Amino acid sequence: MFGFHYRLERKTIGLVLGIIGVASIGGLVEIAPLFTIHQTVEDAPDMRVYTPLELAGRNIYIREGCYACHSQMIRTLRDEVERYGPYSLAVESKYDHPMLWGSKRTGPDLARLGEKYSDDWHVAHMINPRAVVPESVMPSYAFLQRTELRTDDLSDHLKAQRKVGVPYTDDMIANAAADAYGQAAPDSPAADGVTKRYGKATTVRAFDGKPTDLTEMDALVAYLQILGRLTDAAHKPVATAEKKP
């Protein structure tokens, strides 16, 4: 065996072919299962997409590096399931580009945070985490409340998401900025468009308490309040996809 290797590494073409052969095993093992991903990932017909405001909040979540301290992935362990709720399913991250599962928990997991606490709590907590959780080490994000949300590029964000497979319609893309405003201003005429395009279950609220201005706080709280609520798939009694038919 060592004699074979000794001979092989002395022939350039033979060595190149050998390297390609060995390296492709690794590629094959990673890529081949993806060919059948539509059968292996659970189905969630009720799955809805992020609204423009939630997507903007998600972008803020990424921008501020929240994923560095918070995971969004409940593992199949009893302590996690009893603390946070049903374990995460692959389908729940279907529209997450990129996914934000995270790998470190300085703060708690956020996969099932949506509607666990009130908007008021989230705003108070962002402004000064110590005001509501004295032992918290999270930095303050009070500036979100004072920063106007940029909406002119939201259509482009939706378009980019559509390119990677999120089913946004032309109507949604065209009205992205108006819908972002409407979702945080329940009594405005723009609010109707949000429910029309994204469904009645969409949360339309003045997330930061002020319906008049659209801030980054609105976007981030809207995003936090939808976490784990895009689909009910995880709450159904576990009928795993790999079970034999």
Next chain:
Amino acid sequence: MAHFERDPHTGHMTTGHEWNGITELNTPVPKVIWLFLACTVIFSVGYWILMPTWPIGRTYTKGLLGDDVRHDLTQSVKQAALDRSEWSARIEKESFADIQKDPRLMEPVRETGRALFGDNCAACHGRNALGTKGFPNLTTNSWLWGGTPEAIFQTITVGINSAHPETRTSQMPAFGKDGMLPRADIDKVIAFVRSLSPPNAQDTKKDIDPAKVAAGKELFAANCASCHGEDAKGNTEMGAPNLTDQFWIYGGDQASIAETLWGGRQGHMPTWESRLSALDRKILALYLVDLRKPEK
């Protein structure tokens, strides 16, 4: 020109390369490294056979041990439920009053209740349930929607101003912002409200104008009494707080009451029906009732 020879000092062969009289040794990889590598290969083959590993189309090799973390989890959750069924079954069945009388049931309630409270309620109400501005203190006898275990259970289940179809609903109107009372009248109502509760109730002369208090009393009867009651003791049917005790959700000082009267208030407590089982909610209700009683 390759010229292999055995190095007299180490006993290994040279590679045959020579640079100005310096030759390169062809020292083989130590045996122990090969041994270790062989062990990892043997382990991985064993692992492939015993554990789920290789994907094959729609399924994967299950392995002889048939390990499945989802199944293991379901089993361990079931087992845990079974382990506590001795007392949990009784808590599910028996009435609040019966459970409260039984110390053998209250012991697990205190233990489990504390963990449940920490995971779910402490973020808003504080680890010791003392609350903070905007989030009520739960250790007092001053309850918005009633402090009986039944009432607390209901509040936890449906929430307040929540998304639950049977949610408890209450709203303090924005008397100032919506133009229901002129600014001068609001000032009088504030004076009256402040005169009701300690420490001001004992010492009204300090910074509260008695004339304003008297005028505020009439305004209170006309505008506020329908929810807070003639005696301002609140109404747990409507979630209207008692204004005569020393507990305040949003603060009892001049500025806080002014803010409340001007902009209104609408607190929000989420519904826990889909998040916590009936047993867990029952434990929490009992835990909270138990919390405000001093230890015997």
